[in-house]
Amino acid sequence: MLYLCLKYIHIIAAVFLFGFGMGSYLYLIAASRTANPQVIVHVARMVVRFDTWITTPAGFIQIVTGYLLMKVAGLPLSTEWILTSLIIFLCVGSLWLPVLALQKRLCVMASNxxxxxxxxxxxxRSVxxxxxxxxxFGFAGMFVIVMMMVTKMTPGQLIQLLV
Incomplete structure (x- = not known):
């Protein structure tokens, strides 16, 4: 029962992480395409707020529940799909703080x-x-991680299976 509860929380956190992240991304793209600084300021403020208070905590919940799921299932960290997904998650995560900083910078620039x-x-435009x-790159990594969570295979293993 513990495993199922952890898995549920892990999946819900993934939905929040991916869903809110993608929503924020698309809304800021749409706002920026208007080239209207007033629209961009309004949207960018919401995007920064949601990404700070919803998307970021969901990422931390992913780390905690993923670790606990691994332990409860008795899987070692060296399990290839787990290690690969963790490495990709850390790479995606290393993009996250700069992305948040850039979003804030875009908001300030539009406000000015x-x-x-x-x-x-x-x-x-450069920022x-x-x-x-x-x-x-971040969302490409997230797509790959979700694929690994579902298949329990690395991309290389999946390609070998399909070929």
Whole structure:
């Protein structure tokens, strides 16, 4: 019963992590495409708030419940799919704090544009591009992790099975 409770919490945390993260990502993309600093400020503030208070804690819950699931199931950390998913999770996580910082920076830049009555400049577009690419790589890693959670195989093992 403990295993099932932990697994449920782990899956719900994954849904929050992935869902809120993807929602934030898409909303900020849509807002930035308007090139309207007022829209961007409003959306970026919400995105930063949600990512700070919902998405980030969900990531920590993932780490704790994943570790506990591994222990309850009696699986060693050296289990290939677990170790691979942990490495990818840490790589994705290493993108997270810079992404959050860039989101805050985009918000401040848009806010300054609103206050001064100016349009967004090349610096905004440069920061946005970095943020966008970090999101692409982060979500690609998350897709792979979810695949490993479901199949209990590494990408290499799955490809070998399909070929």
């Amino acid at each position: 544009a609103v206050e001064t009555g100016r349009t967004l400049d090349d610096e905004y 946005y591009k970095k943020w966008w690419w970090m999101g692409v």
